[in-house]
Amino acid sequence: MKDIGVFLEKRYGLSVEGMHLLEGYKDKTFRIDSPEGRIVLKTHARKPGIAHRLNLENELTQALAKSLPYGFPVALKSSDGSAWESFDEQLIRLLPFLEGEFLAEVSHTDELLESLGTFLGKVNQVGMQLIPETAPTRITAWDLQHLSIHKPYVDVLEDPKDRALITYYLLQYEQVVEPQRYALRKCLIHNDANDWNVLTQNGKVSGIIDFGDMCYSWLINELAVALPYVLAEKEDPLRVACLVIGAYHREFPLKRQEIELLYYLVAGRICMSLCNSARAAKLRPESDYIRISESPMKQLLHKWISISPEEASHCFLKAAGFSTPESADADDYLRRRNEVLPRSLSLSYTHPIVMKRSAFQYMFSNRGDRFLDAYNNIMLVGHCHPKVVEATSGVLHRLNTNTRYLYPEILNYSERLLAYFPPELNRVFLVNSGSAATDLALRLSRRYTGRNKILALNNGYHGNTLAGITVSHYKHKKGDSYPNTLLCPMPKVFGTSLPDDGTAGAHYSQYARKLLKENSRQVGAFIAEPIMGCGGQVPLAQGFLSDVYNDVRRQGGICISDEVQVGFGRLGSWNWGYEKHGVVPDMVILGKPMGNGHPIGAVVTTAEIGAAFDSGPEFFSSFGGNPVSCAAGEAVLQVLEEEGLKAHALDTGTYLKAAFDDLSTRHKALADIRGDGLFLGVELLDAQGNPNTALAQKLKNELRESFILIGTDGPHDNVLKIKPPLPFNRANCDELVAQMTRILENLPNS
Numbered sequence: 001m002k003d004i005g006v007f008l009e010k011r012y013g014l015s016v017e018g019m020h021l022l023e024g025y026k027d028k029t030f031r032i033d034s035p036e037g038r039i040v041l042k043t044h045a046r047k048p049g050i051a052h053r054l055n056l057e058n059e060l061t062q063a064l065a066k067s068l069p070y071g072f073p074v075a076l077k078s079s080d081g082s083a084w085e086s087f088d089e090q091l092i093r094l095l096p097f098l099e100g101e102f103l104a105e106v107s108h109t110d111e112l113l114e115s116l117g118t119f120l121g122k123v124n125q126v127g128m129q130l131i132p133e134t135a136p137t138r139i140t141a142w143d144l145q146h147l148s149i150h151k152p153y154v155d156v157l158e159d160p161k162d163r164a165l166i167t168y169y170l171l172q173y174e175q176v177v178e179p180q181r182y183a184l185r186k187c188l189i190h191n192d193a194n195d196w197n198v199l200t201q202n203g204k205v206s207g208i209i210d211f212g213d214m215c216y217s218w219l220i221n222e223l224a225v226a227l228p229y230v231l232a233e234k235e236d237p238l239r240v241a242c243l244v245i246g247a248y249h250r251e252f253p254l255k256r257q258e259i260e261l262l263y264y265l266v267a268g269r270i271c272m273s274l275c276n277s278a279r280a281a282k283l284r285p286e287s288d289y290i291r292i293s294e295s296p297m298k299q300l301l302h303k304w305i306s307i308s309p310e311e312a313s314h315c316f317l318k319a320a321g322f323s324t325p326e327s328a329d330a331d332d333y334l335r336r337r338n339e340v341l342p343r344s345l346s347l348s349y350t351h352p353i354v355m356k357r358s359a360f361q362y363m364f365s366n367r368g369d370r371f372l373d374a375y376n377n378i379m380l381v382g383h384c385h386p387k388v389v390e391a392t393s394g395v396l397h398r399l400n401t402n403t404r405y406l407y408p409e410i411l412n413y414s415e416r417l418l419a420y421f422p423p424e425l426n427r428v429f430l431v432n433s434g435s436a437a438t439d440l441a442l443r444l445s446r447r448y449t450g451r452n453k454i455l456a457l458n459n460g461y462h463g464n465t466l467a468g469i470t471v472s473h474y475k476h477k478k479g480d481s482y483p484n485t486l487l488c489p490m491p492k493v494f495g496t497s498l499p500d501d502g503t504a505g506a507h508y509s510q511y512a513r514k515l516l517k518e519n520s521r522q523v524g525a526f527i528a529e530p531i532m533g534c535g536g537q538v539p540l541a542q543g544f545l546s547d548v549y550n551d552v553r554r555q556g557g558i559c560i561s562d563e564v565q566v567g568f569g570r571l572g573s574w575n576w577g578y579e580k581h582g583v584v585p586d587m588v589i590l591g592k593p594m595g596n597g598h599p600i601g602a603v604v605t606t607a608e609i610g611a612a613f614d615s616g617p618e619f620f621s622s623f624g625g626n627p628v629s630c631a632a633g634e635a636v637l638q639v640l641e642e643e644g645l646k647a648h649a650l651d652t653g654t655y656l657k658a659a660f661d662d663l664s665t666r667h668k669a670l671a672d673i674r675g676d677g678l679f680l681g682v683e684l685l686d687a688q689g690n691p692n693t694a695l696a697q698k699l700k701n702e703l704r705e706s707f708i709l710i711g712t713d714g715p716h717d718n719v720l721k722i723k724p725p726l727p728f729n730r731a732n733c734d735e736l737v738a739q740m741t742r743i744l745e746n747l748p749n750s
Helices: 004-012 050-067 111-131 143-156 160-183 221-231 239-251 256-260 262-283 296-303 309-319 331-342 386-396 406-417 432-451 466-471 505-516 544-554 605-612 627-642 645-666 693-705 730-745
Strands: 017-024 031-035 037-046 085-087 090-096 186-189 198-199 204-208 215-218 353-361 362-365 370-373 427-431 453-457 485-488 523-528 558-562 586-590 601-605 672-676 679-684 711-713 719-722
Touching: 004 085, 037 050, 037 453, 050 090, 050 111, 111 186, 111 198, 111 204, 111 221, 111 239, 143 160, 143 215, 143 221, 143 262, 160 262, 160 296, 160 386, 186 221, 221 239, 221 296, 239 296, 239 309, 256 262, 256 309, 256 370, 262 296, 262 309, 309 362, 370 730, 386 627, 406 427, 406 601, 406 627, 427 432, 427 605, 432 466, 432 523, 432 558, 432 586, 432 601, 432 605, 453 505, 485 505, 505 544, 523 544, 544 558, 627 645, 627 730, 645 672, 645 679, 679 693, 693 711, 693 719, 693 730
Parallel strands: 453 485, 453 523, 523 558, 558 586
Antiparallel strands: 017 031, 031 037, 037 090, 085 090, 186 215, 198 204, 353 362, 362 370, 427 601, 586 601, 672 679, 679 719, 711 719
């Protein structure tokens, strides 16, 4: 800025005693010290439209200063009355230096927050009166109308979990906001009322600086931009938001539609801020200013995802004096359900929940209640994970067919999936559920061995087909007869005096050996879960699988590992449960979490067994292996790898298990804590050592009333089962344990 002092004295009559560069994003800003006081000098690179934009900014600031008793940076006029000048290939402006403390530097009292809402409402009232003849046409990265342009920048963020949340909100924006874009009011807005632009004096907002991001945008975006900076690091962000919204609405009434979109627009601004700061930091890593709000915005993003859009909308509407919509009662749904669905389809909890939406480890009811999900293992990588959503919707827009045609999705997924298995397991049959996979595995085993009998475990569950039910003791009713199913006792260590060092495993394998001997050369396969889910989250005794696998193979049978519930890294230390036991099965059954809720299952086996149908009968599944399902499956594997969810499951599960162990020292009813990773069981016994089914149901339903979802299982339904989506984190563990502690402390003899 050589000779700038001479230029300023000539054109503005200003004597420059000192000049200091201030931090900023784009245009350079200087503080000028002069005998007349401090002045702000802003420089702008010459580019198309810049003169028009500066004139429009000057028009708005002049109108604001004329109408409102606040401080605004109205450009100082040069000697010929111009609001800006040309200097050294740039455009320059002089602005008054406004006094006051920044919003970031003061305590956010309720009075201050309400004054912010009032101030923004007044500013927008003025802005609404200025309808520019030619609105700025430049698309700015800071205009929420154009949030989707940030999609390419998401990958710049280092943390894959942050990337997932941001992508989720970008998709929500496309689904919810975009269809309403042409119905929203527009005006000239400041568009950057962040806490380092808003000035305060005496506990109230006194002015605002930096109109550099001013744009002709949706009116509601003024609030959407301002709110994140006062919500960050707040214990109750909705209460804070309502103070600002209520005051704004009293000053300048909002429309219902605008308020109902505010949750998503606030999320959009958070995402925009993080994308821009990450991108700018790559270009200017030395600047601390660029990342000044990054940490608070990340914290707010992770808190915002736990807030139901319905809850936020209801709060915001009430703050503005609008009525909130009535939600259909669960009884209405029950009545309709009972008219069309059989009673055998059970519901969870004494008071069933009407669910409306979900995100990662949270589910949201139609009333806006947020539930922490510690129960639904099907949504392995998180409810509505954007990578799965994008993968499936993208393929569904292009092609969905069956395996009689060639297409890349089935090959890409099969190759990627088989890479998780040892070399001998190199063939995959794709079907549409874990139950269908069990059915196919049993057919394959009988075709390959020529034998009909199956060895299984008491309290095991392997699917809902007729073939699956025959080997699922958990579903057997008194009087049922399945002569081709041989059942040996569930190899459960807890409740015995046997150590789990191979001793218990050897004890239980004797029963299997006896059955094999009694049915010599008749058993085609042995099927078992490495941790028995419906049996009560029971890890098989160490050494048991190895002994039985050897015995079954010795007499010509094959071994099937049912990994439907525990596979895909849920156990933390292993991809598959069989790895824990040091064995390799002949067939692996997959399902449930395989497509993160999309129906897909598989049988992974050897080339030899896979060829069992080559000579007929032909195997075909109408939906198995379709492109959409394969895209879902591959997306799940990508997320597992990118977000390190297997290691996360180990860390979080170890933390939660230790917390349960600690709780059990104070509450003896928690008799056994077992499982691995995020597949845990808590067995409850009464003072006499009997199954405490009543307490299990009490805890499950009381936790539901505290907005936490868990399940119960086991032969006596006295085992709490904890198997959440893998994004479940330590803070979620603390919430779960704290609520369990509260409930137990209020119960006698627990």
